[in-house]
Amino acid sequence: MGSQTGTADRGESPGRPDPRAARSKAVAIATAQQLLAEQGWTAVTHVAVAARSGIGRTTLYRHWPDATALIRDAIAQCLAVVRPRRTGQLRTDLGQELEALRRLLHDPVGERGTRALIERTGVEPELTRLREALCAASLDGFRVVVEEAKSRGELPSGLSTELAVDQLAGPLAFRRLFTDQPVPPDYVPTLVDTFLRCHGAAAPDS
Amino acid sequence: MGSQTGTADRGESPGRPDPRAARSKAVAIATAQQLLAEQGWTAVTHVAVAARSGIGRTTLYRHWPDATALIRDAIAQCLAVVRPRRTGQLRTDLGQELEALRRLLHDPVGERGTRALIERTGVEPELTRLREALCAASLDGFRVVVEEAKSRGELPSGLSTELAVDQLAGPLAFRRLFTDQPVPPDYVPTLVDTFLRCHGAAAPDS
Numbered sequence: 001m002g003s004q005t006g007t008a009d010r011g012e013s014p015g016r017p018d019p020r021a022a023r024s025k026a027v028a029i030a031t032a033q034q035l036l037a038e039q040g041w042t043a044v045t046h047v048a049v050a051a052r053s054g055i056g057r058t059t060l061y062r063h064w065p066d067a068t069a070l071i072r073d074a075i076a077q078c079l080a081v082v083r084p085r086r087t088g089q090l091r092t093d094l095g096q097e098l099e100a101l102r103r104l105l106h107d108p109v110g111e112r113g114t115r116a117l118i119e120r121t122g123v124e125p126e127l128t129r130l131r132e133a134l135c136a137a138s139l140d141g142f143r144v145v146v147e148e149a150k151s152r153g154e155l156p157s158g159l160s161t162e163l164a165v166d167q168l169a170g171p172l173a174f175r176r177l178f179t180d181q182p183v184p185p186d187y188v189p190t191l192v193d194t195f196l197r198c199h200g201a202a203a204p205d206s
Numbered sequence: 207m208g209s210q211t212g213t214a215d216r217g218e219s220p221g222r223p224d225p226r227a228a229r230s231k232a233v234a235i236a237t238a239q240q241l242l243a244e245q246g247w248t249a250v251t252h253v254a255v256a257a258r259s260g261i262g263r264t265t266l267y268r269h270w271p272d273a274t275a276l277i278r279d280a281i282a283q284c285l286a287v288v289r290p291r292r293t294g295q296l297r298t299d300l301g302q303e304l305e306a307l308r309r310l311l312h313d314p315v316g317e318r319g320t321r322a323l324i325e326r327t328g329v330e331p332e333l334t335r336l337r338e339a340l341c342a343a344s345l346d347g348f349r350v351v352v353e354e355a356k357s358r359g360e361l362p363s364g365l366s367t368e369l370a371v372d373q374l375a376g377p378l379a380f381r382r383l384f385t386d387q388p389v390p391p392d393y394v395p396t397l398v399d400t401f402l403r404c405h406g407a408a409a410p411d412s
Contacts, residue, residue: 040329042248118383119325123246128386135385163377163396170380171372178320178379179341180327180334190369198404 024055025063031055032074037108041116044071072126075113079104079134083141090154091192093145094168098188101138101169105176105183115177139165155199168195230261231269237261238280243314247322250277274332281319281333285310285340289347296360297398299351300374304394307344307375311382311389321383345371361405374401 031053035043045067050057064070084096104110117131142165149155155164171191175181237259241249251273256263270276290302310316323337348371355361361370377397381387 040325114384115325115327119246119321121321121386131384131386139385162381163393163400166377166381167373167400169384170378171369171376173384174376174379175368175372177324177383178337178375179345180337187369194369194373194404198400 024059027053028055028060028063028070029074029077032070033078033109036071036074036116037112040112041071041120044074046070068124068126071116072130074109075116075127076130076133078107078109078113079130079137083137086141086145088148090145090149091196094142094192094195095188097141097145098168098172098191099185100141101172102176102183102185102188104138105173111176118177139169142168159199164195164199167198168192230265233259234261234266234269234276235280235283238276239284239315242277242280242322243318246318247277247326250280252276274330277322278332278336280315281322282336282339284313284315284319285336285343289343292347292351292354294354296351296355297402300348300398300401301394303347303351304374304378304397305391306347307378308382308389308391308394310344311379317382324383345375348374365405370401370405373404374398 028049031049032044035048035052046057046060046064049055049070050060060070064073084093084100086093087096105114114134117127117134120127121131122128143161146155146159146161146164146168150157150159150161168191172183172187175187176183234255237255238250241254241258252263252266252270255261255276256266266276270279290299290306292299293302311320320340323333323340326333327337328334349367352361352365352367352370356363356365356367374397378389378393381393382389
């Protein structure tokens with residue numbers, strides 16, 4: 001199985017991707033994501049992806065020379081989510097950022113991928129870099145919202161942006177990943193309201 | 207290597223532990239903890255522990271029939287830390303609980319063990335149970351302090367204890383495990399002060 005795709009791949013020139021190669025790659029990633037979601041990152045191997053997807057191992061090795069590359073791509077694709085569009089309303093924007101994080105951690109691949117990155121960080125360089133990229137992508141949104149609110153005087157100028165991000169994203173991520181509990185949607189406005197009241201920004205956006 | 211210990215173990219009666227067996231077990235656990243701290247849970251195998259410690263594989267298999275049992279004991283021993291003694295002073299007690307968590311997550315074995323439990327939860331039943339035990343041990347302390355403060359009127363009676371625990375432990379755990387940053391000691395009083403101010407308990411214990 002997969003030898004046809006394999007032959008097609010081999011003739012592929014860098015500038016013109018073979019649609020069959022692109023398709024087998026997409027199927028392999030989707031299969032790797034299933035395995036990740038079901039059993040964690042150690043289940044994502046060339047052998048297991050080949051067995052479940054029917055794509056030849058040779059093809060898989062050509063796309064991903066080692067299991068780490070395959071795991072990285074399976075996680076990375078899921079984490080490449082659309083960032084919320086900022087409204088300039090502090091309460092709304094914080095809620096949107098938290099809701100994006102909540103959804104990521106309730107998506108089976110997003111959740112298991114995040115757990116894998118937390119575990120592999122500092123051990124596996126490629127996954128350490130991916131965790132850094134995830135942190136940057138998911139936390140920069142929070143940082144910008146907090147910084148802009150500080151500059152508008154809606155949050156205290158002396159508030160540490162890093163502490164603010166920890167106080168916003170931390171409780172939600174902790175509940176989901178450490179205590180392994182679901183985070184209901186109404187957790188988000190409660191967290192935002194508490195945060196705003198805490199930092200003296202009690203009035204709702206108006 | 208290790209065959210002497212092995213023979214000694216075999217003659218051991220359940221009620222009278224052989225000191226040599228106890229010693230080889232302790233050395234094996236310490237070695238497993240080193241491997242865990244250096245390279246994560248996948249590095250903790252009978253083969254690797256035997257190679258590094260000089261203890262025979264037969265002896266290791268007798269104590270731990272599979273790698274999961276070995277990983278579990280390596281993590282469990284490190285997590286069995288002494289709980290802080292409560293003083294009845296809200297600010298002090300919250301600070302002590304957070305400081306215990308901060309230390310756990312800055313201990314190489316504690317940090318890597320916690321990362322392993324976050325990753326393996328829901329995949330590996332024995333490690334899922336250990337994570338639940340860790341949660342119970344480390345969060346019950348917070349819960350009791352919060353509940354008692356509520357009953358004394360030092361925290362609002364309407365405050366959800368679970369949310370309070372998330373707001374206390376979450377930011378610290380998030381910074382350490384997700385952003386992979388060190389948490390300096392002065393992070394703890396800052397977090398406690400913010401939490402208390404947030405929930406209308408601004409006055410220091412006196």
